[in-house]
Amino acid sequence: MSPSPAERADVLRRQIEDAGKAYHERDELLIPDADYDALVRELEALEQAHPELARADSPTRRVGGKASSRFAEVRHVVPMLSLGNAFSDEEVQDFVRRIGERLRRDALYFSAEPKLDGLAISLRYEDGQFVQGATRGDGATGEDVTANLRQIRVIPHRLQGEGWPDVLEVRGEVYMARADFEAYNADARLHDGKVLANPRNAAAGSLRQLDPKVSARRKLSFFAYGTGEVRGGELPATHSATLAQLRAWGFPVSDLCQVVEGSEGLLAYYRDIGERRDGLAFDIDGVVYKLDDRAGQEQMGFVSRAPRWAIAHKFPAQEQTTTVEAIEIQIGRTGAATPVARLDPVAVAGVIVSNATLHNADQIARLDVRVGDTVIVRRAGDVIPEVVSVIAERRPAGTAPWQMPTHCPVCGAEIVREEGAAAWRCSGELSCPAQRKEAIAHFASRRAMDIDGLGGKYIDTLVDAGIVRGVADLYRLQRDQLLQLKLVLDAGSPEALASQIGAHLPPEASGDYLRAILQLDGRDETWRAQALAMPAAFVWNTKKIATRWADNLIAAIDASRDTTLERLLFALGIEHVGESTAKALAAWFGDLALIRRLPWPLFKRVPDIGGEVARSLGHFFEQDGNQKAIDALITIGKVRITDTHRPSAKLRDGLDFAQVLVEAEIPGITRLRAEKLVAALPDAATLLDAEPVRFVAAGLPNDVALGLADWLDRDGHGHMLLKAEACRQELLALAPDQAEQIAGPLEGQTVVLTGTLAQMTRDDAKARLEALGAKVSGSVSRKTAFVVAGTEAGSKLTKAQELGVEVWDEDRLLAYLAAH
DNA sequence: ATGCCTCGAGTTCA
DNA sequence: CTCGAGGCAT
Numbered sequence: 001m002s003p004s005p006a007e008r009a010d011v012l013r014r015q016i017e018d019a020g021k022a023y024h025e026r027d028e029l030l031i032p033d034a035d036y037d038a039l040v041r042e043l044e045a046l047e048q049a050h051p052e053l054a055r056a057d058s059p060t061r062r063v064g065g066k067a068s069s070r071f072a073e074v075r076h077v078v079p080m081l082s083l084g085n086a087f088s089d090e091e092v093q094d095f096v097r098r099i100g101e102r103l104r105r106d107a108l109y110f111s112a113e114p115k116l117d118g119l120a121i122s123l124r125y126e127d128g129q130f131v132q133g134a135t136r137g138d139g140a141t142g143e144d145v146t147a148n149l150r151q152i153r154v155i156p157h158r159l160q161g162e163g164w165p166d167v168l169e170v171r172g173e174v175y176m177a178r179a180d181f182e183a184y185n186a187d188a189r190l191h192d193g194k195v196l197a198n199p200r201n202a203a204a205g206s207l208r209q210l211d212p213k214v215s216a217r218r219k220l221s222f223f224a225y226g227t228g229e230v231r232g233g234e235l236p237a238t239h240s241a242t243l244a245q246l247r248a249w250g251f252p253v254s255d256l257c258q259v260v261e262g263s264e265g266l267l268a269y270y271r272d273i274g275e276r277r278d279g280l281a282f283d284i285d286g287v288v289y290k291l292d293d294r295a296g297q298e299q300m301g302f303v304s305r306a307p308r309w310a311i312a313h314k315f316p317a318q319e320q321t322t323t324v325e326a327i328e329i330q331i332g333r334t335g336a337a338t339p340v341a342r343l344d345p346v347a348v349a350g351v352i353v354s355n356a357t358l359h360n361a362d363q364i365a366r367l368d369v370r371v372g373d374t375v376i377v378r379r380a381g382d383v384i385p386e387v388v389s390v391i392a393e394r395r396p397a398g399t400a401p402w403q404m405p406t407h408c409p410v411c412g413a414e415i416v417r418e419e420g421a422a423a424w425r426c427s428g429e430l431s432c433p434a435q436r437k438e439a440i441a442h443f444a445s446r447r448a449m450d451i452d453g454l455g456g457k458y459i460d461t462l463v464d465a466g467i468v469r470g471v472a473d474l475y476r477l478q479r480d481q482l483l484q485l486k487l488v489l490d491a492g493s494p495e496a497l498a499s500q501i502g503a504h505l506p507p508e509a510s511g512d513y514l515r516a517i518l519q520l521d522g523r524d525e526t527w528r529a530q531a532l533a534m535p536a537a538f539v540w541n542t543k544k545i546a547t548r549w550a551d552n553l554i555a556a557i558d559a560s561r562d563t564t565l566e567r568l569l570f571a572l573g574i575e576h577v578g579e580s581t582a583k584a585l586a587a588w589f590g591d592l593a594l595i596r597r598l599p600w601p602l603f604k605r606v607p608d609i610g611g612e613v614a615r616s617l618g619h620f621f622e623q624d625g626n627q628k629a630i631d632a633l634i635t636i637g638k639v640r641i642t643d644t645h646r647p648s649a650k651l652r653d654g655l656d657f658a659q660v661l662v663e664a665e666i667p668g669i670t671r672l673r674a675e676k677l678v679a680a681l682p683d684a685a686t687l688l689d690a691e692p693v694r695f696v697a698a699g700l701p702n703d704v705a706l707g708l709a710d711w712l713d714r715d716g717h718g719h720m721l722l723k724a725e726a727c728r729q730e731l732l733a734l735a736p737d738q739a740e741q742i743a744g745p746l747e748g749q750t751v752v753l754t755g756t757l758a759q760m761t762r763d764d765a766k767a768r769l770e771a772l773g774a775k776v777s778g779s780v781s782r783k784t785a786f787v788v789a790g791t792e793a794g795s796k797l798t799k800a801q802e803l804g805v806e807v808w809d810e811d812r813l814l815a816y817l818a819a820h
Numbered sequence: 821a822t823g824c825c826t827c828g829a830g831t832t833c834a
Numbered sequence: 835c836t837c838g839a840g841g842c843a844t
Contacts, residue, residue: 332830340831357831359837384832384835423829423838576840578828608826610841750826778835781825 005046012043014490015545071143071208074134078228080120080171081139081302082791083288083312085798089267092289095311096263099291102308103299109292111239112269113225113257115312117200117283118175119207122228123149125168128159135207138758139791148207149174152220156250164249165233172224172251176203177281180219199283221282224251238292259292270313277315286314303807306797319378319388320353322346324371327358327402329409333438334575335425337404337415339364341375341387348377348385356385360423361404370399410434430625436470437463439573443471447579448571449560453553461485470629471571474557475637482550490546564643565592572630574620576613584608585617590645596621596630599724601663602731605651611665652732657683660724666711668704676700684725688718744773745820752780754797755790757810768817780805788813 016039086092099108120136133149134142149155152174159168176184181199206218224246227235235242240259247253256276260269266289273287291297291309300309326342338357345354356377358364367390369375374394375387404424408415413428430436440459444451451474462468467481563571569592570582577585588606589595600618603609609617620626633639658674669677680698681687695705712718751774753762760768765788766776780787780799786806789797800807808816 330830334829336830338830351833353832355832359830386836576828580827608841612840777826779826783825 009043009046011490012039012046015039016043071145074122074132074137074142074144076122076134076137076140076142076228078169079139080122080136080142080228082306083310084303084306084801086311086313089263092266092270092311092313093263095289096266099296099300099309103296105296107261108296109238109259109261110266110289111243111257111292112260112266113288113290114254114273114280114284115286115288115314116173116175116223116254117285118173118203119200121145121149121172121174121207121222123155123170123172124229125159125164125170127166128164130155130157138756140758143208145207152222154222154252158250160250161248163233165230165235167229167231168233169228169230170224170246170251171226171228172222174203174207174220174222175199175282176206176219177221178283179281180221184218222252223254225253225288235294237294239290239294239297240292266313274315284315286312288312303801319376320346320348321374321376321391322353324369324373324375324387327364327369327371329405331408331410331426331432331434331438333435333442333573335427335429335432335435337408337424337426339402339404341369343375343377346377353377353385356387358387361417364402368401370395370402372396372399408432408434430470433463440468440471440474442573443571444474444560445571448567449563450556450567451553451560452556453549454556457489458485461489470632472629472632472637475561475633475639477554477557479550479554482553483546486546486549487543561637561639562642563639565590565641566643568592568633568639568641569595572620572626574617576616581609581613586643588648588651590643590647592630592641592644594647596627597723598727599720601660601665601724602727604663605655614663646734647731655728655731657725657728660721660728664717664721664724666717667707668701669708673700673704684722688712688722744771746785747773748775749773749785750775750777750783752777752784752787752796752800753790754787757788757790757813759810759814765813772817772820 084095086095096108100106122134122136122142123130124132124134130150131146132144133146133155134144136142150157176199178199181202184202202218203220206220224243226239227242227246236245240257243253243257256273258269260266270287273284277284289311291300297307297309300307302308323344324341325344327339328342329337329339331337338359339361341356341358343354343356345352347353358367358369367375367387369387369390372395374391376389376391377385378388404415406415407413408426408428411426411428411432411434413426413432415424416427417424426432426435428435430439437456437459440463441454441456443449444454444459446452454474459468462477462485465485467477467485468474564586566579566583566586569577569585570579584606585595585603589598595617598618598621600614603614603617604611656678658671658678661669661674661677662671676699677687677695681690681694692705692709695708696702700708712721746769751769753765753776757765769776774785777784780796780803782803782805784800784803784805786808787796787800788808788810789800790810797807799805
């Protein structure tokens with residue numbers, strides 16, 4: 001049976017998308033360009049022949065396409081800066097105060113302008129002629145979009161008037177007016193084209209079109225708001241006069257630009273624009289204030305990549321109303337049951353929101369969100385959608401308060417709440433497929449074992465099929481198994497796959513699909529020739545993509561076998577043990593064999609590990625299943641820890657038996673009492689043998705002595721104490737670790753990274769800072785030594801400024817790293 | 821006990 | 835990114 005056009009179209013779309021994604025996200029070529037083009041052409045032909053199959057999200061309509069979508073790079077001689085943000089009146093007043101103090105001036109004049117929601121660009125004029133236009137890019141380097149900018153009617157090709165500098169760069173915002181955006185989408189809907197999400201995306205997408213004719217059809221506009229490089233000429237001494245001059249030279253400048261005085265003037269302007277916002281012809285997301293006189297600007301200078309003389313005052317996150325269609329719960333890696341609201345999709349602050357976390361049952365109870373409710377949603381911090389409140393008047397009749405289900409929707413185990421905790425958990429542990437999948441995904445994740453290419457979709461299938469039950473099974477996977485898996489997944493189902501293949505194989509070759517495909521693997525020349533003779537490149541491409549994936553995944557799994565103790569400890573997914581704790585454990589103990597059998601009180605020897613984390617570690621390693629899983633990883637999986645070393649000598653400081661007793665958290669046992677106890681009963685064996693009277697004789701109050709006796713009898717505590725004592729002696733007997741690291745120049749300093757770095761990845765920067773002894777943390781506080789801010793730095797930069805923490809830009813970091 | 825400072829864990833969308 | 839909560843200094 002030959003595949004229906006619909007099935008065929010589905011397969012094509014999936015292949016095109018896989019290849020396109022690999023190319024865009026990883027710069028990886030899954031299939032040659034010619035093959036890719038063939039796939040796209042076939043899909044186009046199919047969609048034309050069967051218009052009912054054409055879909056708005058089809059890759060044939062994708063903006064930009066695939067290969068060659070690279071624009072030339074343009075280096076900005078004067079960097080295109082980002083702006084600091086203000087969200088409250090106070091922050092604006094602080095901004096004005098800082099300037100007043102530094103410039104020692106009472107009256108400050110600002111140029112205030114609307115902040116358009118578009119795309120920042122730079123236009124270069126030489127001898128009055130438009131020669132080049134570029135996007136902002138990372139601020140230092142952008143993309144050359146000259147051809148597309150020439151299509152924008154309001155951008156002058158030649159400067160008007162006179163007196164312009166020999167070289168003039170004009171900075172401004174390309175945007176799409178609301179009316180033009182609506183018209184575009186109406187047209188797109190009519191012709192079944194791709195509907196764009198918002199004017200901003202429309203502008204950005206249009207500008208990055210490769211074909212200028214395409215972007216010409218979309219009506220873009222432009223407002224100038226500043227200048228970049230200027231050579232062979234002078235600009236007026238104030239920003240406002242410069243804008244007027246730009247207008248005279250032929251540039252559109254918003255007529256909402258105004259000069260105002262002091263913070264009062266700024267705030268009045270903000271309110272005025274806020275009121276007029278909805279009536280404007282274009283979207284704005286705030287207003288921008290710039291110190292008007294250039295001399296003052298120069299005196300103020302820059303922090304990181306942002307000028308100190310300008311700030312963006314943002315409007316509050318946009319809110320929208322929508323309805324709650326369902327409240328589902330998701331089971332996380334630790335079993336945490338998180339309620340998520342499925343919403344009727346709605347556009348909030350530029351994106352379509354269809355899910356919003358409700359965080360936990362308390363939050364639902366507080367808001368009293370019910371299925372069917374109309375709610376207000378907001379994008380908190382402009383990213384993660386949240387439900388703000390319920391509109392009570394619009395609640396349908398007959399609803400009941402939402403309740404946490406009593407059983408896990410995935411495995412059916414009971415959902416329980418720990419005492420005093422906020423979170424409900426599925427009690428199924430690793431017998432719950434949801435938890436097992438998440439645990440495996442965590443194990444494979446980049447910061448853990450780093451098995452690239454093993455996404456959630458494949459883990460789902462592997463676990464559902466029973467091929468992978470635990471993490472060690474990953475190391476048993478065979479290439480052909482994976483190949484089959486991928487082929488079936490790509491086709492949607494084994495049946496779909498078989499029917500598709502049947503059509504393209506010669507009659508004598510049809511039959512078992514998988515066998516057919518597998519035999520194409522270069523081993524059988526006859527098959528190979530037949531495949532090449534097939535009418536469509538389909539089988540080849542399917543095969544090539546799948547083979548590539550399987551080979552890559554096998555290679556990634558193989559590469560993950562050599563790992564560090566830190567990564568493996570993190571990968572195990574022990575509760576409360578994240579990257580940082582795993583790193584500390586690895587550094588202090590150095591040896592998995594030791595860690596696996598360590599009684600929990602001894603984990604507290606490591607700074608930043610307290611009772612909770614230590615118990616969690618102990619609990620994990622007590623479980624037989626976990627020990628077996630680790631054994632399997634090592635023996636069957638051939639996982640090797642490459643950095644095993646001796647425990648740190650520092651572990652021995654203050655480590656006597658009395659301390660072990662204290663750290664075991666026995667009720668009533670203080671350091672003083674423990675010492676008395678040890679003086680009378682010097683080791684664990686003696687202690688265990690002793691009658692409670694001996695404890696009293698050693699100076700313990702009656703109730704504490706009885707409590708201790710009771711404690712020793714319960715829950716294997718006695719045995720644990722014996723083990724702890726044995727381990728303690730072992731640690732003491734170990735030769736001191738010679739390889740104590742030399743103190744780096746940043747030893748003991750905490751550094752925070754924020755924003756996007758252009759020259760290196762954040763992981764890279766982190767590793768290099770750590771190599772110098774720094775601790776790289778995620779949150780800014782007074783103790784932070786300095787904050788490294790890349791482009792688009794967010795709240796952490798703001799916080800650093802508030803706390804007066806030093807801010808480095810990327811160049812400074814690079815210079816520092818180079819010097820050390 | 822109280823109040824930082826961090827870390828861990830969970831999540832959204834392009 | 836944000837929230838909750840663990841660890842530790844006061």
